[in-house]
Amino acid sequence: MPHDLPKAYEPGAIEARWAEYWIKEQLFSAPTPPPGVSRPVFTLLLPPPNVTGRLHMGHMLNQTQMDIIVRWHRMRGFLTLWLPGTDHAGIATQMMVERQLAKEGKKRSDMGREAFIERVWEWKRHYGGAILDQMKRLGASVDWSREYFTMDENLSCAVREVFVWLYEEGLIYRGKYIVNWCPRCETAISDLEVKHEEVPGKLYEIHYPVIGTNEYITVATTRPETMLGDTAVAVNGKDERYTHLHGKTVRLPLMNREIPIITDDLAQPEFGTGAVKVTPAHDPNDFEAGRRHNLPQIDIMDEHARMNKNAGPYAGLDRYEARKRVLEDLREQGFLVGEKDYTISLGKCDRCGTVVEPRLSTQWFIKIAPLAARAAEVVENGEITIVPENYKTIYLNWMRNIHDWCISRQLWWGHRIPAWYCACGEVIVAREAPTKCSKCSSSELKQDTDVLDTWFSSGLLPFTTLGWPGKTRDQEVFYPTTLLITAYEILFFWVARMIMFGCHFMQGHKQDPKIRKASGWGDKKDDSVPFRQVYIHALVRDAERQKMSKTKGNVVDPLDVIQRFGTDATRFTLASMAAPGTDIAFNESRTEGYRAFANKIWNAARFMFMNVDRIGPGLRPGGGQECPPHTGVAGFRATTLEDRWILSRFNRVAQDVNQALETYRFHEAANRIYDFFWGEFCDWYLELIKPRLAENAADPGTACQNLVSVFEAALRLLHPIMPFITEEIWQTLYGYHAPVKSIALAAYPQADEQQFDLAAETEMAILQDLIVSVRNLRAELKVEPKVKVPIEVFSRDPETGNLIQNNREAVERLANVAHIAEVAESRARQFPSRHTARFDVRVIYERKIDVNAECARLKKELEALEKRIEVAAFQLGNESFLSKAPEKVVSGLRRQLEDTTILRDKTRNKMADLGCA
């Protein structure tokens, strides 16, 4: 039955078909092996995209790298689990649904909590997970049977378990804290969700009268309205300007409150007047100072950033209106003594752009120091390695300066905090909703209205996705996961939290020793870590190395690129540019180039199939041997130089590619395969064996079998980077006889050093040099492509001469040579020629040379050379020049004179040879 490959390579149809096939056949599911089985395991957790997400270039790069590494491991016999899922993305999803409601003229607050959450679920069922559908189309080889959502019942259970566990250990507490508050989102947001912007503003100087004296203390602020909540003025203990005021108090203008003068390092003598106002409820640094001095915290704003009753006469005003009024009043009463232009670093909500207000609120916290200590240790001692290594330092610095983690969020969508409050003041933290108060037996209990930070649940994923808190076989096999590939921007948000949680909750966990040994992590001692290695990938920028952004309008949509060039070409582009630690300047022209690469492979396959169909039905990939688990070129019989050469090259390239992937040098792996497949295999090997496939050839069967064998192995080598085209050709090659259901399950090529053949490679290199030299000479001489020309070769040693003679046919055919004349003496001087260490070659092509034109050209050249010689000689004969010019200039000029003289003599000789007048 003929091997039917359409004439034109159309990636769209091929890719959709195989993506569907892989899912339908469940090729990438990782069944849990029973105890006793010793098998290397590779586990990788997909960084869960937001359920609201749409695929962008960053995902595309991330997923390409993950898929390459995952397919590579699977093909090398690892039991490979790539775990997919989506994150409920608290605030992002809630905002998405709120926007949808707004279009219907509805508000979340009118609907009530339950109805709103139901609405979010409905939204999720309709639109959520679009990004996973995109992944399916892109052929990501994840185990779809294990797909999770962070709000799934079992994962939510695990979240409650963790909360209660930490609470019982005293690592979760409730407290007043200064948080970044978004008055628009009405929620606390983390430092990292605040974007800072430099804007022009004003610094106001205000007089605070010292009670019992005629003195004033001058303080400065950019947010004058916060003075309404001041509870102290701080000066530095070492600042002698204020020593006489220690222990005194000031009268707070407008509010008429008496507040103390305290000494604290918060006040820097060299900054301004050296005195600062202290507002513990509205500034994070003041909050800390307030704690040190036991100052009252006076909260003057409500959740909408409107003044509350504590702001006295300003109650009810919006923060900016209050600022205006406070300034007017201070001015009027003579307390405002200065007003300067000042650049302010304004914190804005990352989600909605509203100016964030530092605000005191009751929040839930994780006491982070005990968790962070262990999380720093495992990275420091190499239980977890971070690649590239510079991120290790960044990570460790962060872990050593970490603050308690505020985990409560004032949202409706998310894991609701499992804490219930009773009117008697009792707080009950429990896995299940309690029916009555443990202290007063009241059944009037109210659950906390807040939900947990999204990163709380995603930080648990490495073990909760494997059945935790139960003890499961999955954990024994797949935990710790092997690798995490992720972006730098979530190193702290996510990676650090997973390490903290993993080390805490999986303490004492032991991976099944049989699996552990087989997985090759024998030198690691700690099985509680969530992963063994973290690889931080680069950013994708635009072709001009600009960061992609919607405002700049330079965002490249990966789906658009895929539509035009195919997924394979897009993947290859990203892989070929992904040098570790280097950002990628995505350039479509490269993708176009890799589309051409795919096309080249396609055409080579068609050529192969044509020969297979003609030469014999008995041909099989692997020459009738079982192909997988064959890791090399199966069924290959090296009978000629080009056979020995291609086999040797294949093994070397396989070695290089495996080594490159081992260290995430995706670019090297891609480029080596590219050079091999296009250059060595298509351009050389295919051309060299063509005559051996001819009908009248001595042994077309062997030649054809060799062609099939190398091609099949090369497809396997390329598969992790270009999964679709390789699958299409591989399946066509096997017809109904494929030994496994997919090339993705075949064996990845490994180098067999026995098949390295240095002699064959050296000899081939000489022949390639010769053929390329002749081709270049022909191009220089503008020989018509169809015209065969004789060449003259002078060999420097008899071996080279023999080699060229023995491969005379190939040289003649590939360089379009009529005849090879061996000469005993090089005549390269007289003719256009090339020389290498082994040979000189010239193309005998005199007919086309217009002697007169050539003479005219040479004459001009000669004149120019003579002019240069004259100038140089004049300068070198000039005493005053020689005495002034630096030695370097003089010696350079001498060398130039020598070189020019040699060239002049050569040109003269050439003119004499040509008989120029």
Ligand SMILES: [Zn+2]
């Ligand atoms: Zn906001």
Ligand SMILES: [Zn+2]
């Ligand atoms: Zn009670």
